[in-house]
Each structure stands twice: as C-alpha cells, then as structure tokens.
Amino acid sequence: MYQIEDYERPSVAADAVVFGIDTEPTASSKGLQQRKLKLLLVRRGEEPFLHMFSLPGGFLRKNETIQQAAWRELREEAGVNSPHILPLDVYSAPGRDPRGWIVSCAFLALTRTVVLATDALSDAVDAQWFEFDFQTLSSHEEQLTLSASSISITLRYQDGKLSEGGLAFDHGQIIYDAFQKLRDEVMHHDLIFELMPSLFAVSDLQQPYEIITGTHTSPQNFRKKMLTKIEETELFNEAAAHRTAKLYRKKQQ
Amino acid sequence: MYQIEDYERPSVAADAVVFGIDTEPTASSKGLQQRKLKLLLVRRGEEPFLHMFSLPGGFLRKNETIQQAAWRELREEAGVNSPHILPLDVYSAPGRDPRGWIVSCAFLALTRTVVLATDALSDAVDAQWFEFDFQTLSSHEEQLTLSASSISITLRYQDGKLSEGGLAFDHGQIIYDAFQKLRDEVMHHDLIFELMPSLFAVSDLQQPYEIITGTHTSPQNFRKKMLTKIEETELFNEAAAHRTAKLYRKKQQ
C-alpha cells in the first residue's frame, strides 16, 4: 500500500481571480453613466514580493476542500463572501514560488455586489478593486492595465504568454487565463447572471455583458437575443429615471 | 515569512479522464460501420480499492508540473503518449481517499489514435478501453455504462451527482464532470480536431463529432457547418471504398 509519509509533498494554495462590476454606474466627465470591469487584488504584507500586488489566496488546510479554502481566503482578505467560483487551472511550474514547492489551484469568480474591501478586519488588509482594461495591440500582442486610485500596473502578453508585468508570482499569467475563460463563460454559458439580482431590467444585463465580452449591440437586439434565456415578470423597476422597466428573471432550464 | 515546513501538506495527484475513438470502425451485426466513444480505465493493483477500476493517475513529483505528472502516468500506466490535456477541476473533499489527505487534479483528454494499452510494460498493466454509453433517463437521472470485453460497470447520477457506481475513489463523479466538459469543448471549441490527423476527410470528422455531442445532421449540412473551420487541400483519400474523398485540414485562425 502507498504510504504517503514516504514521499515529499508540496504545499497547496488556492488563488482566486475575482472579477466584479460596480452596481452603481460611476458618472464620467461627459455625464455618461459608465460601468467598469474590476479585478480584486491584495497588497502583499510579507516576503516574497513584499508590497507587490497579488491575487487573493492562501494555503489549503486539512478538512476543507480547495474551494472552501478559496472562499475562506476571500472572506479573510477582502470581505468577499462565497461567490460562485469556477475551476480555472493548476499552476505548478517548479520555481514559480521562491518559498519552495507550492502548487496553486486557481479559480475564476464573478461577483454581483462590489463588496467594499474592508481595510481593517484581518490579515491582508490591503485589498483593492482595480479597473481592468484589456487591449489587443496586434494579432500577437495584448496589454492589460490595472488601475486603482493611486497605482497603475501594466502587463504585456505575446501569444497569450506573459512577457512583462509587475504582479507577484505567476499571477499575471493566471489573470490572463482567467479573463479568457470569463469571456467564454459569459458568451457561451450563463455566468453573466452571477452579476444579477433575482429580478433585473434588461438594460442592467446589457452593460456588464458588453463590458466583459467586448461586444456591442443595440438595446433592441440585445433584448431579443436574451429573451431565450430570461422571462418577464409582472413587476416593474420603480426607482428608475425615465420610463419604468419591466423586471425579468433568469429562465430555469 | 511563511515557512512551508510549519504546516502539514497534502499529497497531490494527477488523474486523467482520457476519451478515445477507434480509428477503424468496428463492423456491427447489420454490417453498419460503427465507431464508439471509449474511456481509458486501469485496474488497481493495490489497496485501497484493490482490483477495482480507476482513472489512470498518480502522484506529483518534485521538479515537474502537474500536467507532466499526468502525462508521465498515462505513459507508464497505459502507454498513451502526451495527449492534449485540459484542466478539469480539483477534487479535495476530506475523506475522498482512505489513504489520507490526497488532493487530485483532474484533466480531460481526447486522443486520436486508440493506442492499445500495453499489457506488460510497467506498473499498472491492466489498462483498458471501455465503451462509453451515456444515457439520460429523465430530467434528473442519468446513467453511464462502461463496458469492456469481460466487464460492465454501471454508474447512476441524480442532478449531476453520482448516486451509485462501482469505481474507485470519487472517479465516477470526475468522469461525469469530464464528459460535460468534453461535449462543451467539442461543440463550442475545436477539441474534436485532437482526434484528427493533419489531413482528413469530412466524413471522418462527422462520426466522432456526433458520437461525442449526441447530435445528428446530414452529411451535406455537416460539411457546410465545418467549412468555416476547415479548408480543402489538393490531396485525396486514395484508400477508401466508393468515391475518393478530398482531404481537408484545420484552418489556422
């Protein structure tokens, strides 16, 4: 029988790539209401990569699943509470962590409410939402800019591989992979509804959808496309300006 | 600084759910040429679950990635050589392995050639391709039958969760999750081409596609649909019966 004591074992970590969108649109200079895609990062409080930004995450403990570990760290480090998470990949290249043999299980999450990162609750403290701006420079080059109030981080990719960037560990690569999966899940599946309350107006669905996928359609056509996935209710969105909108819910399929 | 020696660590394993399709159709009773979807399983040679079937897999070693570990085990246990693998999920429920704290990173693979599992090369020896027959019984119940020459294993699922079945560990659940992802990858992406040689006839593409997705289209319409993803060459499939078919290749996009 296999004796697990006979072999050296790695440390196992869970890291989460958490995307979010503000519930309230932030007014831009021209008065347009604009929502932005955000990414949750935490400032490291210890070596290695002291003071640099990294994905929220931490080590797996006994008697919990790796998903529970991801949730626990999100709660502790950023006050984000049990979002829907999807498996992304396992990062295990030798040397990826200077502390030793550490395997990271990465997860993708999209959360509805922009839970303000509490700055004083527990260990990591320095959790922040960064504005996420992904740009295709050419067919082989892409650039990601992460901006918060006082800091801006730029990452570059060539053929989908990180070529330069200032995040801890291999987190720049993990974020790239996560964004590809995010777009895929929103376009081909129903991940976008993780951002929605149980009842919502069609226009509240469209903005996040297009911000994430990088597409644009007219409100009329977007409505038609979504009617295969949502159904109308008898309720109305009273609090809005202009004409009141019917509220919809996701179809159970 | 975090000292990895201070904490207990799990063993980490890689398990692979490898699907395959015979290159040669097997003649059925009515003379129809029929190809079947197959799944690679190995008979366990030690406790726990001695003599039961499980997914090929094994433990992560130092100085390799978890993907390399999956490839190494596939080569050692079944003679399958470095197929294209996709991350599936991480299985880490406490108690999932009676030997102790063991986390399994599961991968999905689809291989072109049905490499005959060599029965005498190395440790696991007893690798076998099982015919994979997935059936939806009702909206909540599904059944999977795995059949090889001398053995048949039936697994049942309720709402996507394993309810009964005779595989080692939680491998019955991993296989379910893998099959969902397989269908998704074949329908929405290009995983089907992992089964194809660099040049192939359209009809050689259709059979595997429909076996995996559970769909059916006429050969004419299938051709039209695929012409967005493949391009014709000047070569012909000489060895076939009946009219010779033009050979196609996957478009580089």
Added chain:
DNA sequence: GCAATAGTGTCTTTTAGACATTATGTG
C-alpha cells in the same frame, strides 16, 4: 446497373444585426 459515399445547390427556418416607430417616464 446498383449500392455507397462525396459533393453541390436550393429552399426553409432560425438567429442575429440594422433601424424605424411607438410608449412612458422626468425635467
């Protein structure tokens, strides 16, 4: 010729996009 597969074309249905039009709210 016949059976079987390869390949083209035609018609229909479905889905997506462009865009006109009407409805209903605020200021």
Added chain:
DNA sequence: CACATAATGTCTAAAAGACACTATTGC
C-alpha cells in the same frame, strides 16, 4: 415641450437544417 429609456416591429443577412440532385468509386 425636449429628451432619455423601454418595448415592439420590420427588413436584411448569416447560419443551420431538410432535402433534391449529380459525381465517382467498387462490385
């Protein structure tokens, strides 16, 4: 009233499916 958003409808283009028809091979 102007103006913004909500909702419906109309036309068009693209994709998917049904199916008729021709082409080429082996027997």
